[in-house]
Amino acid sequence: MKYVLIGTGNIANTYLAAIGKLPNSQVVACVSRSGRRPSTAPDLPCAASLAEITIPFDAVIIGTPNGLHHLSAVEAARLGKHVLTEKPLDIHRATMDAMIDACRHAGVTLAVAYQRRTNPDNITLKRLFEQQAFGRIFAADLSCKFWRDQAYFDSGAYRGSWEGDGGGPFMQQACHNIDTYLWFFGMPAEVTSHFATFIHPIEVEDHGAALLKYENGMIGTIIASTAARPGLPARLEVHCEKGTFVTLDDRISYWAIDGIDNPASAAPAANGNNANSAAVTDTARHEDILRDFEAAVRDKRPPLVDAESARQTTELILRIYGRQ
Template sequence: MTKTIKFVIVGSGNIASTYLSAVNNISKAEVVGVVSRKSEKPKALNHLPFFKSISEVTIDFNAVIICTPNGLHHISAVEAANKGKHVLCEKPIDITLEAIDKMIEASKKNDVKLGVAYQRRYSSDNPIVKKMIDSGELGRVFSVDLSVKNYRDDAYYDSAPYRGTYKIDGGGPFIQQACHYIDLYYWFFGKPKKLVSQLGTFVHDIEVEDHGAAICLHDSGMIGTITASTATKPGFPAKMEIYTSKGYLILDNDVITHWDIEGVENPTAQTPNENTHTGAATAAVADTTNHEMILNDFIAAIQTGGDCLISGESARNATEMILEIYNSQF
């Protein structure tokens, strides 16, 4: 019989409840406890034993799911790895390269898995597009426009003292809401050789940006643009427009909605699912399908000794690119 993987969730915010729902849909996994310093326990997690730290967990477990604020990820990841526990980390992996490198080093030293929830790489049509880019089937890609125009109200930023801060959040929408798609951009097209950006704070009373744009120049000659926002009412699904020597395609929330590539048929019959989480206007996630996919892969990596879909090293790329965006303003 396949061994059940026992998880402890570290953090008790909204995303922790999402992971609990996702794990509950997986027969070979269960959540056995929660680590949180909050005095108020969310109803969804209230039936589970709570601990103040990983070191205080007294029950048997195999792995942690890290759901703490961005800049705290490395603390729990290193602590768990040093106890011989596998680590699945919510995006972004962390907000500094130094912190990320500590996570990677600890996982290697202790021979545990380090996976990161950048599940958009394997969502809907994104794997198909990746394969066609790599094969050259689309022709020469010369222009990419990525738009992640979300909206978050004041209540979102007021919901926790760390929101909208550099120290813990690491920045605004580029590292928080758009990091999924910046990870996807890097996965598709690689690292830009040069970045220039302009960021501003227009709608919210926060210390970080709530809107900005970056221009990415690549060795291939490709020019990319990335817009990220939490100021654009009412919030829009993420869109990526790809222009090539053979035509163009448009991905709306990971689904190909426009296709005109010379000599190549549209490879998908999918239509956008109105129930799929877009992140456009809220951080709350109802559909846990993508999280279940990441969890199933992570469990398989533990049980077989294979690699995670998104390793710590791979997830590091998105943070590196975002930090360059932050450091390359006019």
């Protein structure tokens, strides 16, 4: 598959490295409004808009600020190109619907890079949840206490803004973990939340907490922060009638479930935690997402993270922000 990168920030380098490990795929060009090329591919052909790309290509990878994802997705769909976008799908309900409608009308695949779903332990847990192996689950507590210094927010005018990022750690840093949470437990019936800005001079929150109530009675909590210095691993604690398990950065770290041996994978950790850095240096999980995306296109099947599923993640975050 031949790709065009839309956006040339740090995440573009991640995709260049990941695609470089796929023998039959390549990045043939990039789109940058500023004309800046990815730092690891200074000679990559570059244009100011997708319409200006004359090199044949099959799909785009969108790595622009969150609030701009829909613009590139709709344009790519009109050109008949498949779309893989960085998380989140977008930050507004109407723009997400526009992306989904445009890609459906054009008959192209639209996928989202919530790559934590490909972690081996998460895949195992998802299967156990589907088998109802834990019995009744009554509590699931997700803690995403990360740290970002001011230099991070100063690195782009859109960072820490409602228009660009669409929110603080709930929408930007913890949405990967929230996506996995939803993948496991589904959408809650009720959401109550509190959030504020404590450390950084930004317009969005840098710390908050949400209380989730499910129709089956389960009570969940989500804490998301970029103010928790020095940054801690993302932690999920699940309590059920058969016991308790804990994951740290998507790996099972504690297991006390009656009748089920600890299924923790022996595979090396991949895509580490984002406790104190936005950089992604391990591309294994992005490689997984790319392989799945290409297989979905080839086999004409939904990708692992399809747009409708990813839309639910943004929907929950909007409800946490009180945007019903």
